[in-house]
Amino acid sequence: MTYRTARTKRRASRFGCVALGGSMTAAEGKFSSFRVQTDQLPAHERLPVLREVYGRTILKADLEPVGDTPVGMDMRVRLLPGVGIATGSASPIRVAVKSEMIDNDDVILLAALAGGSHMRIGQQEESVLPGCAMFVPGGRVGANVTRPGFTYVNLRFERKALQPLVGDVSGMLMRPLPVHEGPLHLLLSYATALQKLDATLPGNMARTVASHLLDLSALTLGATRDAEQVALGRGLSAARLAAIKADIASRADLRGLSADEIAAQHKLSPRYVRKLFESERLSFTEFVLGQRLKRAHDMLNDPLRACQSITDIAYDAGFNDLSYFNRAFRRRYDATPSDIRANTLAA
DSSP states (O other), rough: OOOOHHHHHHHHHHHHOOOOOOOSOOOOOOOOOEEEGGGOHHHHHHHHHHHHIIIIIIIIEEEEEEEOOOOEEEEEEEEEBBBEEEEEEEEEEEEEEEEGGGOOOOEEEEEEESEEEEEEEEEEEEOTTTTTTEEESSOOOOOEEEEEEEEEEEEEEOOOHHHHHOOOOOGGGOOOOOOTTTHHHHOOOOHHHTOOSSOOOHHHHHHHHHHHHHHHHHHHOOOHHHHHHHHHHHHHHHHHHHHHHHHHHHHHHOOOHHHHHHHHHTOHHHHHHHHHHTTTTTOHHHHHHHHHHHHHHHHHOOGGGTOOOHHHHHTTOOOOOHHOOOOOOHHHHOOHHHHHHHHHHOO
16 A cells, blocks of 8 residues: 555545445444545545545545535445445536456436436446436446535445345346436435434344345336235335334424324324334334433533523423423433433532
């Protein structure tokens, strides 16, 4: 390793980048999660670090900026058994794969939430417009050129993991698909929700999540009959529950939120929504209460709210009864709101 390469890797590590060999999927037992942010690097180092970490190490590809736009990327990567997830945004960049770089035959899903890109694989060319996605073959010479404002969700699947669920996957590639419809919408929502988790998933959970993503991809591509039955009961249910949880967590006001209201929003029956939560031995009401308590806990830990009364914090978190709030809070955190506030102030 040259001094320049070693220095680049040290700087990449210092700014939250991790060097990983091979394709963007995880070997058994190594399920890492990390973030690449070029704006944390000096301007003259951004392209070298991006080439080293994102290009040569993660994707095994060459990167070149397009036009005079300064290079920039904010990307989260999560590695799971047989599946890799990358989400974020990027300036216009040309990502090219040459024959000597190919070390896998993965299947890649490119979803353009904004901006879009243009993909060329061999003799095939296709644009991925904003609001569209496309499964493309890995292990092939080609290039992808991103457009201004590019925001994306990318998933990479080991072909040996996906192939048994869909049969011959080759004929299903390079076809634009709308991202807001059917199983694909749930797949992308599920992957996006996973990226909001900062922690690395433990082994059993990582394998379960990877199987859910494979199920939803198979349903999108056209699963075999047997695989479809499994996927409908496993991956589809998990994705729907993840989407409902994300919806609840993102709401500004949780007062009076009911399963009926959430069911109507997601075009499901209230009974089915309750069953989804029961599959995790949790009721809908318990989950919503947990979200309200978490908000209160976060606010009590926020030094900027040190002057706000506990009563106001309880109300902002969705509680109308202060006595009930204090009891529920103590059961959840084994401490009173005043204890948490005191610890924050002492720190």
